[in-house]
Amino acid sequence: MAGKCSSTCPMRTEWVKGNAVGSGSFGVVNLAMNRFTGELFVVKSTSTEAGFKSLENEAxxxxxxxxxxxIRCLGQDFSKEANGERKLNLFLEFMAGGSLSNVVEKFGGSLDETVICSYTKEILHGLAYLHRSGIVHCDIKCKNxxxxxxxxxxxxxxxxxxxxNSSKLDKVQKSSLESISGTPLWMAPEVLRNEGLDFASDIWSLGCTIIEMATGRPPWGDLLLNPMAAVFQIACSNETPELPTKFSNEGLDFLAKCLQRDQKMRWTxxxxxxxxFISGNRRCSCEKDACSPTSVLDDGLYEENYASDESESPHKEELQSRIPFFTRSSSGRYRMARRQHREIDLQSSENWITVRSG
Incomplete structure (x- = not known):
C-alpha cells in the first residue's frame, strides 16, 4: 500500500484493543478490531521516547x-490512557499464521527443507524489493x-x-546508517565491528534465519549463555554458525553463499x-522420507482459517506448495531431542535484546 500510513488510519473511537499477541523492546503488540466492519489488524503501542523513535521510523x-x-501499515495515532500516559499506536496488517518463530515451535521445533525453500524464496523477494528501494532491514530473523x-x-x-540512498540523507541520517541495529546473534560480522550497514548485512541474517528454521534454535546457539563470547566470535573469528546436519548439498551451498564473512563475497x-536451492533444480535429502498427511489432523494444519485480502493473490498451485507439511519420519526421529533443548533455549534467548540505536 503506497502513500502515507495515515490515509486509512482508524479513528480512536473506531477500534477496540484485544489481547496481546507479542511484545518487543519498544512495547506491546495487540490484536485489534474495527468496531464497525469487524476487520482484524494489530496495533503496536509504546509510551517511551525510544519506542516513539522506533515506531515512527517503521511508519x-x-x-x-x-x-x-x-507488511502493510494501516496508520498511526496517539492515544491517552486512563492514567494519563501518552501512547503512540501503529496499526499494521494482521497475519493469521503469526511469526515463523511461532510456526517452528508449533510444528515440532524445526521445518522440513522443502518448506524452508518456499519460505526463503518469499523472504528473498521481500529483501530484493527493499534493497532495490535503498532500504536495509537490519533485523531479519524468524520473529520478524x-x-x-x-x-x-x-x-x-x-x-x-x-x-x-546517500543522495537523500543528511548528516544525522548518515550517522544513523553507520550505527548498530538488529539482534546480535543474527548480525553480520561487519555490523558488530561497527563498520557500517549494507544490503549484504541482510543476506548474512537470512542465512542465520534459515538455520533457525531448520534447527529451531538461534544461530550460534551453543553460545546463548555467554553473550560476550558470542559477540566476539561473530565479529572477530573466522567461524560461521553451525549448519543444519540434515540439509541437502544444495541447501548447504546456499548457506555458504549467505554466510561469507567477507561481505563482498556474499551473493545478492x-x-x-x-x-x-530456490529455483527448484534440486533434490532435498529429505525427499525420500516425505509423504502427505492422510488428513488435516495429521499435521494440525491451522487452528484458524482466515481469508487473505492480499491484492496479488498467488495461484492455487503456489498456495498448495506452501502448506507446511512435515515428514512423519523426521519429525518423530528428532522430536524428543528438540523437546529437551527447547525450554533452555527459550529461557536463555530472553537475555538477548534487539539493539535499536541511531
Whole structure:
C-alpha cells in the first residue's frame, strides 16, 4: 500500500484493543478490531521516547513501500490512557499464521527443507524489493517474518530499518546508517565491528534465519549463555554458525553463499533467487522420507482459517506448495531431542535484546 500510513488510519473511537499477541523492546503488540466492519489488524503501542523513535521510523519506511512481501501499515495515532500516559499506536496488517518463530515451535521445533525453500524464496523477494528501494532491514530473523493463513510470507518489524540512498540523507541520517541495529546473534560480522550497514548485512541474517528454521534454535546457539563470547566470535573469528546436519548439498551451498564473512563475497538477492536451492533444480535429502498427511489432523494444519485480502493473490498451485507439511519420519526421529533443548533455549534467548540505536 503506497502513500502515507495515515490515509486509512482508524479513528480512536473506531477500534477496540484485544489481547496481546507479542511484545518487543519498544512495547506491546495487540490484536485489534474495527468496531464497525469487524476487520482484524494489530496495533503496536509504546509510551517511551525510544519506542516513539522506533515506531515512527517503521511508519516512515512502510509508507513508501508497496509489495506483497512487506507488511502493510494501516496508520498511526496517539492515544491517552486512563492514567494519563501518552501512547503512540501503529496499526499494521494482521497475519493469521503469526511469526515463523511461532510456526517452528508449533510444528515440532524445526521445518522440513522443502518448506524452508518456499519460505526463503518469499523472504528473498521481500529483501530484493527493499534493497532495490535503498532500504536495509537490519533485523531479519524468524520473529520478524510473518506467515499468512495461505502460507504467504511478509517481512515485518522495520523499527531498525535504514535507508541507504546517500543522495537523500543528511548528516544525522548518515550517522544513523553507520550505527548498530538488529539482534546480535543474527548480525553480520561487519555490523558488530561497527563498520557500517549494507544490503549484504541482510543476506548474512537470512542465512542465520534459515538455520533457525531448520534447527529451531538461534544461530550460534551453543553460545546463548555467554553473550560476550558470542559477540566476539561473530565479529572477530573466522567461524560461521553451525549448519543444519540434515540439509541437502544444495541447501548447504546456499548457506555458504549467505554466510561469507567477507561481505563482498556474499551473493545478492537476485543471485540467490537463481540458486538451485530456490529455483527448484534440486533434490532435498529429505525427499525420500516425505509423504502427505492422510488428513488435516495429521499435521494440525491451522487452528484458524482466515481469508487473505492480499491484492496479488498467488495461484492455487503456489498456495498448495506452501502448506507446511512435515515428514512423519523426521519429525518423530528428532522430536524428543528438540523437546529437551527447547525450554533452555527459550529461557536463555530472553537475555538477548534487539539493539535499536541511531
Amino acid at each position: 516512515n519506511i512502510l509508507e513508501s513501500l508497496n509489495s506483497p512481501y512487506i 517474518v510473518l506467515l499468512g493463513s495461505s502460507g504467504n510470507i511478509k517481512l515485518a518489524d522495520f523499527g531498525c530499518a535504514k535507508r541507504k 538477492c537476485e543471485e540467490l533467487l537463481d540458486h538451485p
